Amino acid sequence: MVWNGKLEKVDDNRWLISRDQFPGMRTDAVIYSNDRLIGNVLNDNSPQQAANVACLPGIVGNSMAMPDIHWGYGFPIGGVAAVDAYQGSISPGGIGFDINCGVRLIKTDLTLEDIDGKVKDLMDELYRNIPSGLGSKGLTKVGQKDLSEILDIGSEWAVENGYGWEKDLEVTEEGGHMKDADQTGVGEKSRKRGLPELGSLGSGNHFLELDVVDDVFDERTAKAYGLKKGCITVTVHCGSRGCGHQIATDYLQKMEHYMKTEKVDLPDRQLACAPLSSRLGEEYYRAMCCGANYAWANRQMITHWTRESFEKVLGDSAESMGMDVVYDVAHNIAKMESHDVEGHREDVLVHRKGATRAFAPGRSEITMKYRDYGQPVLIPGDMSTGTYVLAGRQGAMKETFGSTCHGAGRQMSRKTAIENLNIETVRKKMADQGIYLRAGSDEGVLEEAPDAYKDVSEIIEVVCNAGLTAKVAKLTPIGVVKG
Numbered sequence: 001m002v003w004n005g006k007l008e009k010v011d012d013n014r015w016l017i018s019r020d021q022f023p024g025m026r027t028d029a030v031i032y033s034n035d036r037l038i039g040n041v042l043n044d045n046s047p048q049q050a051a052n053v054a055c056l057p058g059i060v061g062n063s064m065a066m067p068d069i070h071w072g073y074g075f076p077i078g079g080v081a082a083v084d085a086y087q088g089s090i091s092p093g094g095i096g097f098d099i100n101c102g103v104r105l106i107k108t109d110l111t112l113e114d115i116d117g118k119v120k121d122l123m124d125e126l127y128r129n130i131p132s133g134l135g136s137k138g139l140t141k142v143g144q145k146d147l148s149e150i151l152d153i154g155s156e157w158a159v160e161n162g163y164g165w166e167k168d169l170e171v172t173e174e175g176g177h178m179k180d181a182d183q184t185g186v187g188e189k190s191r192k193r194g195l196p197e198l199g200s201l202g203s204g205n206h207f208l209e210l211d212v213v214d215d216v217f218d219e220r221t222a223k224a225y226g227l228k229k230g231c232i233t234v235t236v237h238c239g240s241r242g243c244g245h246q247i248a249t250d251y252l253q254k255m256e257h258y259m260k261t262e263k264v265d266l267p268d269r270q271l272a273c274a275p276l277s278s279r280l281g282e283e284y285y286r287a288m289c290c291g292a293n294y295a296w297a298n299r300q301m302i303t304h305w306t307r308e309s310f311e312k313v314l315g316d317s318a319e320s321m322g323m324d325v326v327y328d329v330a331h332n333i334a335k336m337e338s339h340d341v342e343g344h345r346e347d348v349l350v351h352r353k354g355a356t357r358a359f360a361p362g363r364s365e366i367t368m369k370y371r372d373y374g375q376p377v378l379i380p381g382d383m384s385t386g387t388y389v390l391a392g393r394q395g396a397m398k399e400t401f402g403s404t405c406h407g408a409g410r411q412m413s414r415k416t417a418i419e420n421l422n423i424e425t426v427r428k429k430m431a432d433q434g435i436y437l438r439a440g441s442d443e444g445v446l447e448e449a450p451d452a453y454k455d456v457s458e459i460i461e462v463v464c465n466a467g468l469t470a471k472v473a474k475l476t477p478i479g480v481v482k483g
Helices: 037-042 047-054 119-130 144-153 155-160 166-170 187-196 219-226 241-262 281-315 395-401 414-420 423-432 442-447 456-464
Strands: 008-011 012-019 031-034 059-070 077-084 102-111 207-216 233-236 324-328 332-341 344-353 376-380 387-392 435-437 468-481
Touching: 012 047, 031 047, 037 047, 037 442, 047 059, 047 077, 059 456, 102 281, 102 376, 102 387, 119 207, 119 281, 119 324, 119 435, 119 468, 144 155, 144 187, 144 281, 155 166, 187 241, 207 219, 207 414, 219 233, 219 387, 219 468, 233 281, 233 376, 281 324, 281 332, 324 376, 332 395, 376 456, 414 442, 423 435, 423 442, 435 442, 456 468
Parallel strands: 031 059, 435 468
Antiparallel strands: 008 012, 012 031, 059 077, 077 344, 102 233, 102 324, 207 233, 207 468, 332 344, 376 387, 387 468
16 A cells, blocks of 8 residues: 655655644654655555554654654554653554564674684574574573563663673663563563573564674764774674563553543554553553563573674683673663653653664763763664664754664565565575575575665665764674574
């Protein structure tokens, strides 16, 4: 289905859907895109979802969509919406099923020369140590008591139990621990699904990537982040696995029932929501925080096994190789934050669904290590192009509640990719670029083939030209483990 509504071009990076275009819109919808990307946006009708989000009770500011926008559940993927912290509503569709799907970047002091002839061995060891694929199970057997602590304190549990270093927490968003978590609203099915999967990538677009820093655009900020041209890095992209998915599923059902009972009128039932001030709204928010904590513990454990893999293959300690976490960002989450709204400071809940926090220098939420430089923002492209490291800028604080894009964004559905792409062609393209690929299935590779995604460089140009972020470095893959 294509978009048939009116879309007004505001400037080279912004497009507007006016609030008077559809009944029920409480505010405007703004899509960040350029002339080259906008055609793809119009082809899947995701602008309609951005307009629908503008109908959310208690929304403040605009409904927004980043340039990697594509069709999602309720909210478009790439959607951002803030609601009043006291009179607004919370919507699971504005967070996504994979609660706290996010990206972690680990740097090293190694160069290509240091791992010459060892890339295949490294990737094979990472593939063995970090389970991936549909239904993958973690290597560590945790019990119900452990899981309860993970839902409560996230990455802190992992570090306390030997999975990583204390300083990893300092460079993890929220310290790897959403303190509003309350597991009384997390059902048994969520726990049962999450228990065996801790420490695994999962399937879909999740991955672990061995990269080299190819370009540095901002030497001062890159140095603060610990990145040098030519150094080897590891990028991890995964989330809360079945635990988070089940939390979202359970509360969507409850909120759909609430909307029918209370006769809440919205243009799409997938926007099911509940007031933040209600018992249901608060219960979901606190359960979502538990799902976020699970995801941070998951990425922390994967970090530990990544370090162990390097140690085994290269025969040196992770400390000696400088394997520090640069940063860990969430891009499927809702956060209680304070922002300027029409000239006044207000407490809001910011839904980011396929969107990344991008706070500008000076915000207290940024770890002291980076506070003068802006929050690190990690934006993966497709598996052949690698990852951009950006820094948050003031434009994001003024326009998007401190938010930016999260990736390249799909331009082809998974089904279409499987039906139209050729596995040998995809594998050959990767090999010709010098990228060693490990994956659990051919179907998984086709779903995530480079041709299924937009050009991430175009996405980055939009958010940087719009003043939301600034480029710091570009990482190019030499090895990929696909979930």
